Amino acid sequence: MRPETHLVLHHACAAELRAEADVYRLAAQARHPRDLRIRLGWALVELGLRMAAAPKAAAAIP
Template sequence: MHADVHHLLHAAEAAELHSKASEFRLPRTGLRTRVGWALVEVGLRLTAQGRDAAAPRTAAFHPA
């Protein structure tokens, strides 16, 4: 696919997603709640990056 066409399709899809996302805005809440959800989001992003980086390391099992 040509780069310009790919960029136009991406921009159109991004605009559509942004318009849909505005319908699902959470109501304003207290600072404690917003900080809590921000920490949840950061944790989810970190776990998603960890999944892509490498396979989990596990201890080797040596039967006696």
């Protein structure tokens, strides 16, 4: 294979890899708000479970 042909193929392959990396990077950035919602949701579930399991000391006082 001639060196020029090899160089052209290398540039084409590198461009495809850069495009795939950009797509992956954009997908990873778009995924962060969803991760935040999931963490917030589980934090609220944990808070609710703690409130439901809290002792009822204030209700026992007449």
